[in-house]
Amino acid sequence: MKEVLKNHIQKTINLSEEELEKACSFFNQKIFKKKDFIINENDKVDDVYFIISGLVKLSFNDSEGKEHIISFAMEDWWETDYAAFYTQSKATQSLQCLEDTEVLKLSFDAYQQLLTELPKMTDFFLKKSNRWTYF
Numbered sequence: 001m002k003e004v005l006k007n008h009i010q011k012t013i014n015l016s017e018e019e020l021e022k023a024c025s026f027f028n029q030k031i032f033k034k035k036d037f038i039i040n041e042n043d044k045v046d047d048v049y050f051i052i053s054g055l056v057k058l059s060f061n062d063s064e065g066k067e068h069i070i071s072f073a074m075e076d077w078w079e080t081d082y083a084a085f086y087t088q089s090k091a092t093q094s095l096q097c098l099e100d101t102e103v104l105k106l107s108f109d110a111y112q113q114l115l116t117e118l119p120k121m122t123d124f125f126l127k128k129s130n131r132w133t134y135f
Contacts, residue, residue, distance in 0.1 A: 001029060001052055005104055014126045023121055025102040026114045032097045039095040045084035047105040051077050054101025058079055060093045078128065
């Protein structure tokens with residue numbers, strides 16, 4: 001599974017095998033079932049998710065209870081409530097599995113440590129965020 005992440009990173013930046021191993025060591029696997037919520041509105045958002053398999057929906061409910069879908073993320077995509085992740089605040093969006101979904105999650109603390117220990121990953125995340133590929 002971490003081979004998928006390694007290949008994904010290598011499409012954007014060049015890292016040695018040692019650097020790839022180090023980068024992957026910051027991620028943890030998690031499996032969710034169809035209909036599970038990875039993030040609920042008002043949860044603290046501690047993680048960003050790299051989708052290995054499955055499909056997720058990022059959405060929010062307005063004051064009238066109407067759901068507004070922001071995006072869908074599938075294999076080889078990244079997803080979270082980014083504003084809440086980067087500010088370490090409560091989610092204003094929900095992330096729900098539309099299929100059984102396997103992810104590699106990266107906690108905020110691990111993200112900060114990864115960027116400190118492997119500065120090339122800063123370039124990776126910057127390039128991913130500046131392309132319309134949702135990381």
